[in-house]
Amino acid sequence: MDPFEDTLRRLRETFHAGHTRPAEFRAAQLRGLGHFLQDNKQLLHDALAQDLHKSAFESEVSEVAISQGEVTLALRNLRAWMKDEHVPKNLATQLDSAFIRKEPFGLVLIIAPWNYPLNLTLVPLVGALAAGNCVVLKPSEISKSIEKVLAEELPRYLDQSCFAVVLGGPQETGQLLEHRFDYIFFTGSPRVGKIVMTAAAKHLTPVTLELGGKNPCYVDDNCDPQIVANRVAWFRYFNAGQTCVAPDYLLCSPEMQERLLPALQSAITRFYGNDPQSSPNLGRIINQKQFQRLRALLGCGRVAIGGQSDECDRYIGGQADTGPDQQRGLLRERRLHAHDPGQPAFRRSGCQRDRPVPRQVLLRHFLPPSCLPPAQPRDGKAQCHPLPSPLTAPPEGAAGGHGGPRLQLHAALSPFPGPGQRPP
Numbered sequence: 001m002d003p004f005e006d007t008l009r010r011l012r013e014t015f016h017a018g019h020t021r022p023a024e025f026r027a028a029q030l031r032g033l034g035h036f037l038q039d040n041k042q043l044l045h046d047a048l049a050q051d052l053h054k055s056a057f058e059s060e061v062s063e064v065a066i067s068q069g070e071v072t073l074a075l076r077n078l079r080a081w082m083k084d085e086h087v088p089k090n091l092a093t094q095l096d097s098a099f100i101r102k103e104p105f106g107l108v109l110i111i112a113p114w115n116y117p118l119n120l121t122l123v124p125l126v127g128a129l130a131a132g133n134c135v136v137l138k139p140s141e142i143s144k145s146i147e148k149v150l151a152e153e154l155p156r157y158l159d160q161s162c163f164a165v166v167l168g169g170p171q172e173t174g175q176l177l178e179h180r181f182d183y184i185f186f187t188g189s190p191r192v193g194k195i196v197m198t199a200a201a202k203h204l205t206p207v208t209l210e211l212g213g214k215n216p217c218y219v220d221d222n223c224d225p226q227i228v229a230n231r232v233a234w235f236r237y238f239n240a241g242q243t244c245v246a247p248d249y250l251l252c253s254p255e256m257q258e259r260l261l262p263a264l265q266s267a268i269t270r271f272y273g274n275d276p277q278s279s280p281n282l283g284r285i286i287n288q289k290q291f292q293r294l295r296a297l298l299g300c301g302r303v304a305i306g307g308q309s310d311e312c313d314r315y316i317g318g319q320a321d322t323g324p325d326q327q328r329g330l331l332r333e334r335r336l337h338a339h340d341p342g343q344p345a346f347r348r349s350g351c352q353r354d355r356p357v358p359r360q361v362l363l364r365h366f367l368p369p370s371c372l373p374p375a376q377p378r379d380g381k382a383q384c385h386p387l388p389s390p391l392t393a394p395p396e397g398a399a400g401g402h403g404g405p406r407l408q409l410h411a412a413l414s415p416f417p418g419p420g421q422r423p424p
Contacts, residue, residue, distance in 0.1 A: 106182030
C-alpha cells in the first residue's frame, strides 16, 4: 500500500477547490509560520544543538532569524507580488489587455538538507505558501532532532488541509518521488539532485535544485594576511564547515601561503581558544558517516594546521591543507586548503578551472586598495576591496556568484543565485 497516496490526494483536492488562492488565506499561513518560530525558539535552539552542536548565537543568526525575516518579507510584499504585471503591447495587441498573472503551481514538494535543517526547510516553504500552493515538506532524516520538531509542532500552526510533513529516509523519498508533483524544490548534493531531476522529468515537473560546489578565494600578495585569515576562518569553520557557500580553497602565491598559514592558526586560536574542542562556539559533524568521510581526507596532501579528530565527539579540529597532491581529492570536497595559481589545475589566477575541478558556486576576491577605487580606511587599517564581478567572471559564467573580501553570505539573498552542476 502506498503510504503517501491519501495525503497527496487530500492536498490536491484542497488546491483544486481554490482554498489556497485568496491573499487572506496565504497571509494566515505565513503568520502561523511566524508564530511557530516565535513560540518554539528555545525548542529549535535545543534541537540544533543536539544535531549540530550549534551555539544559541549561531542557531539564531543562521537559522531562526533568516527564516523569520523571510516570513516578514513575504507578509510585507504579498499583495504586491500577487498583482497582475502589465506588459507593453505591440501592433497586433493594441485592442487587448496584456498582462502577466501569477498563478500557483499546485502541489509542491520541498526536500530539505541536514546542514541548515531549519533555514533551508522553512525559507522555501515561505515562498511556496506565499504563492498559494499546497506543500509536502520532507525534512532531512539525518538531522533527527529538527525533523522531530518540524513533524510534531509545525502542523499545529498551519492548515493541515494544504500542508503535510512526511518522514523517512532514501527509500521513502524514492517512493515519494514516484508521484507527480507540480513543482519540486530540492537542496542537497549533485548526486541526489540527479535522482530528483530524473524523477521529475518523468512527469515534466519543473524543479529548483540548490546543489553544492566549490567556493574559491583569490588572495592578492598585497593583502594583509591576518585580515584575510580572520575572515576566512570565521566563515570556513562556521557550522563546523558544513556550509555550501563557505570558502574551501585559497588561490595564492607560495609567498602569501607562507604568511597566511600562521595567520590562520592565530585566527583559529582567537575564535575557539587553545582547545577548540572545548569551545561552545565550534559545531560538530552531523553523523558518523560524514565524520568518517572527512577523516579519510586527512591523509590527502599535507596537513599544515590542525588535523585532530575525536570519533566519539564527531569532532574534527579547524584544519588547513597545502600541496598539489590534493588536486584530485580535496578539490572535490569541502576542506580548507591553499593552492598556487601557477599549478596546472588552474589558469588565469584560478578564475578559470580545468575540467577536473567542480564548478564554482561562489568566487571571492581579496585584493589590495590599489586595484580598485579608494575606500575610507577603517580602524587605521588598509581595506581590501571587492573586485566587481563583470571584471572577473569567465565568459561561460563559471561561478554562481562573486563576493568581496568580507565574505558576504550571498546565499542570504532572496532569491539566491547559483549555477547549475556542470559534468566533470
